[in-house]
Amino acid sequence: MEIILKKDVIGLGFKDDIVEVKNGYGRNYLIPQGFAVIASPAAKKMLAEELKQRAHKLAKIKADAEALAEKINAVSLTIPVKVSAAGAVYGSVNNMMLADELAKQGIEIDRKIIACKDVKALGSFEAPVKLHREVTAALKFEVVPAQEEA
Secondary structure (H helix, E strand, O other): OEEEEOOOEOOOEOOOOEEEOOHHHHHHHHOOOOOEEEOOHHHHHHHHHHHHHOHHHHHHHHHHHHHHHHHHHHOEEEEEEOEOOOOOEOOOEOHHHHHHHHHHOOOOOOHHHEOOOOEOOOEEEEEEEEEEOOEEEEEEEEEEEOOOOO
16 A cells, blocks of 8 residues: 655654555554555645645755764764673663763754664674665764773
């Protein structure tokens, strides 16, 4: 089933995207929740007209996302974690920890847009941050052992 998204749906698409989904997902979840409408020819025509009128707003949103991407690309985070005597990491570093560290740096973003698999080792890593459909930033972070206080 082809639908037009009315809101950003993480893992599916951004607002005003036309996407293909399974019938049950579209009819039972997306449409009743107000996340989407069926992509009929009339709805597609209305979407095209609306996008034409909002082109300058979309350009500003994209420019804001690019500015935020530059900030994120310039940041390098250091994440201290507990490690065993053998050097094994207790737990893992995930997108929630990265979002918290970014917030400490003054950059507030939703943790769900950070595409980071759980990191269970020491070293330097990079996580993509999807800020806009055309703008992706690379968040660099380093996992280091936490300093024990005596």
